[in-house]
Amino acid sequence: MVTIYDIAKKANVSAMTVSRVINNKGRISEKTRSKVKRIMEELNYVPNEMARSLVLRETQVLFLLVTDITNPFFTTLARGAEDAANKLGYRVLFGNSDESLEKEREYIDTILKSRVDGVLVAPAGDGSLPHLESLRAHSVPFVLLDREVPGIGSDVVLGDSREGTRMLMEHMMGLGHKEIALVNGTPDVSSARLRATAYKEALKLNDLPAPAERILELGYAPRSSLARIGEWLDGLQPLPTAILCGNNMMAIQTIQAIRKKGLRVPEDISVCCFDDLGPVGEIDPFLTVAAQQAYQFGYKGMQLLTGRIADKENEDGEDAWTRILLPAELVVRRSVADLH
Amino acid sequence: MVTIYDIAKKANVSAMTVSRVINNKGRISEKTRSKVKRIMEELNYVPNEMARSLVLRETQVLFLLVTDITNPFFTTLARGAEDAANKLGYRVLFGNSDESLEKEREYIDTILKSRVDGVLVAPAGDGSLPHLESLRAHSVPFVLLDREVPGIGSDVVLGDSREGTRMLMEHMMGLGHKEIALVNGTPDVSSARLRATAYKEALKLNDLPAPAERILELGYAPRSSLARIGEWLDGLQPLPTAILCGNNMMAIQTIQAIRKKGLRVPEDISVCCFDDLGPVGEIDPFLTVAAQQAYQFGYKGMQLLTGRIADKENEDGEDAWTRILLPAELVVRRSVADLH
DNA sequence: TTGTAAGCGTTATCAT
């Protein structure tokens, strides 16, 4: 491996001079600068970032931990995060916890060991608390995405679950739906709690009943919950006329389960959900959704994170946590039937 | 930051002893081992991987560089790669070149600087040659995914573009299609070349004409080629009855362009393509595809890569390059009309 | 403008 010493020797200068050339620091004569540069080219020199980070105590690497890499919400979010990070010269590593607290724990350990400069986390759930506490204990700046975790303060970028749910519910009720079911994330996830509450609120506000059995709690990344959704539907006395889903992936499974019964969407049962479907969804704009600004989750989250890191370096006073609430947009398509 | 010296001091041992406990190396009395472990817990010690990698000259980090992170083919591939890597204790970093040679160059530089142990690359095109040569020059093991690059030898995992195209073409021709157009990647990408050739072969074999204007060359990640596809279609004298697309993303755009003209798929024009659509596509299994084994691309590619790394460490003789050809599977759905 | 010495946190090597 070629090191600054190899360069230095060949250029008849000291390693420090080479280092200065590399980092454009200090005053250096144009003559030596160009000589050193030429030799670096010749020798095909590539700086060793690890050695550099070891002394600088910063890696210029940020980490993005999501809960489902196959969900377009998160891939779009990832692009936003990457764009914001690259603008500031940071690189981004990605990890996928698959909604699993164990996998999340492993990633957190990895993050700690590799001295990453900061982390953007979509926490798997309230059980993520100890993981976040680890980050805090080792003073690794982090920003929460999409979900909050009771018990720990931090910057956070959230979707407006309450208002999004309200829009979706009003849309369905406006079209005459009264028996509306909910397929939701488990209540150990903040966004699922908010959506469940808003769902019940909306029904109550319209004097509609909200029987408990009309709520199905699934993980947010139900790779194969088809069967469970099917059984749940079988158990519902009058079938709901519409189903609200906590996210896009659950909506897809729900639609499949409905069709598997020989029923149609939206003719027999309507479906709508949080989060849009990304480019693949464009092939047939069918699903009515409360579209969240996935890209902005990543972009703004990354801005918060890099801001924190800068503050830390400048020893600025710890300001209060920032909380960004991103509005959802109702995108009406064809998956909710008009009952009138 | 807590270091092994802090642990050592508190435990009244040397740093080396602590290091040995951490890595389970050498013989250590059970007494000191447990004492050291206890103190590590107390002090909340986390090893510094950078210092470790600096002396070990290995990072246990592998890199996966894809060309389009919003394409489900690559997210599925990523899961395969990650699964294979994690089994062997490697971590995986992801990068997204967005089909751009410049972005790819930046990632390659980053990879070189960070002394990653190996790289899995879906090259942006033939222009990736210098990038791969850089990797080789610095003896960073790499495995090519999905595309080959003339001028450099390496392990590679490829889809069977020839046979896949043949299947798709036979399917369309079997249903009576004679005017079949091709929306394809640019010819600086090996898979696009193969597909174009096989497309022409299939037509020739059936004594069908293959006018040049029936081929449209786009980038593989056409975020917004809608307009171009529309104009191209406008210029075609008799509209084709069917269009073969080089990948899923191009198929989506093609379908949108067709519909924008007020035409229907498949009633007016049929469409099929390479690569399936992932979970989101399940919402409406519409598109007929030559499904590639995306997960296996990642899994097998990672196995090749880690195998190479192991060989390198063991100073094994360089065996010839391995070339894995993954078959595609024809999945017939509803996007190709029966003309009989 | 350039160089010297020390140190970042870890492990390999050689001693004891």
Place this chain on the structure above:
DNA sequence: ATGATAACGCTTACAA
């Protein structure tokens, strides 16, 4: 079974 020392490749602080 444990320790002292040097080294990994780089940068900071200080000196010349």
